[in-house]
Amino acid sequence: xxxxxxxxxxxxxxxxxxxxxxxxxxxxxxxxxxxxxxxxxxxxxxxxxxxxxxxxxxxxxxxxxxxxxxxxxxxxxxxxx
Numbered sequence: 789x790x791x792x793x794x795x796x797x798x799x800x801x802x803x804x805x806x807x808x809x810x811x812x813x814x815x816x817x818x819x820x821x822x823x824x825x826x827x828x829x830x831x832x833x834x835x836x837x838x839x840x841x842x843x844x845x846x847x848x849x850x851x852x853x854x855x856x857x858x859x860x861x862x863x864x865x866x867x868x869x
Contacts, residue, residue: 791815792865796855802826802834806851808865815840820866821847 790810797804807815807822814820819840826834841847844867851858862868 794858794860796823796825796851796858799826799834802836804855806860808862808867811864811866811868814866818842820844823850 791807792810794806794808795803796806804823804825807824809815809820815822817840819842821841821844823839823841825837825839827837829835839850841850847867851860
């Protein structure tokens with residue numbers, strides 16, 4: 789299964805990304821999207837936080853609150869409709 793990757797925020801070491809599966813697929817345990825966020829740990833590494841979403845409504849609510857400047861085109865993904 790392939791997943792689309794969208795960059796939400798560019799950090800010094802690692803970027804915060806949104807993973808969304810292609811149309812017709814879902815992630816394990818019924819998740820429709822996954823956000824990988826990285827928090828500063830020290831000069832050489834970041835701590836990874838993974839947030840999973842089962843509904844489009846909760847994902848869009850989180851994105852509008854945490855990343856208001858990001859505009860994502862979900863065409864070709866499971867969130868297309």
